[in-house]
Amino acid sequence: MTTSEPLRPDLARELITLAERSAARRAQRLRNQLDAIQLGQGRHADHASAKVLRRILADHDCWPGHRLVGPEAARAAWSIALHSNDEPDFQRAAAVLLRRSVQAGDAPVRHWAHLHDRALINNGHDQEFGTQFLLGAKGIELCPVREPTTLDQRRASVGLPPAAVALEKVRHRLASMRGDGDSPTVLLAGAA
Known part of the structure; x- marks a missing residue:
């Protein structure tokens, strides 16, 4: 994996911002700090984040890994895909692209293991790695x-x-x- 400047710092900033907002909402949800309207807004925002990630995957025909967006943004992309629970088909497709990125040395295998397990669970199957x-x-x-x-x-x-x-x-x-x-x-x- 590389530590040089990512090819698309603009995408990196977008992914990091979306993931940070999502993480803040999840923390509030776990603390029971959101009302029903805010929960719905959060689900809508997560769907919109997944739509952005879906666009990036389609535009680049690959996972936004370390070379394209850098390690922090690659982790943000993983988090967005991981929390797209209402879109199990998208999670499964993202896991396939993430695995290819892992095989190319452009993403951590543990990220793939988590996303693979989440996609299995959300598609009604037992998980493989216990994540x-x-x-x-x-x-x-x-x-x-x-x-x-x-x-x-x-x-x-x-x-x-x-x-x-x-x-x-x-x-x-x-x-x-x-x-x-x-x-x-x-x-x-x-x-x-």
């Missing part, structure tokens, strides 16, 4: 995983820590974001 968690009334739990006995080996193959370590990180991150109070069921990704 997706649910926050429900009973706390945080791992979404269903295919072949759980070999999960940690698959996680290691993409540079992820054991599932138990990831679960503890997610619990710690959520505790620092939420404080006390009930939260609706929310799909969460482990730390990347």
Whole structure:
């Protein structure tokens, strides 16, 4: 992966801005700080962000990786795709392009693992790498995983820590974001 100036700094700025706004809304949602109208506006904004990313993918016929937009914006693109939960077909297509970018050495494999898992979950399948968690009334739990006995080996193959370590990180991150109070069921990704 490269650390030189990205080819498209304009796209980098756009992606980073969209992802930062989305992250701020998600943090407010986890703290139960949004009313129904604001929740709807957030979903609309996430859809609009996915539309921007879809346009970038179509215009460049590739994932906006480190060479095109730089590492920070590539992470922003990943976050936008990851949180496009209402568009599972888009997530699946984005995961295919992200995998190609990983194979070309232009994006981190752990980003692909998270997006691949999210696309599987949102398309009704068990996840492969154990990166997706649910926050429900009973706390945080791992979404269903295919072949759980070999999960940690698959996680290691993409540079992820054991599932138990990831679960503890997610619990710690959520505790620092939420404080006390009930939260609706929310799909969460482990730390990347």
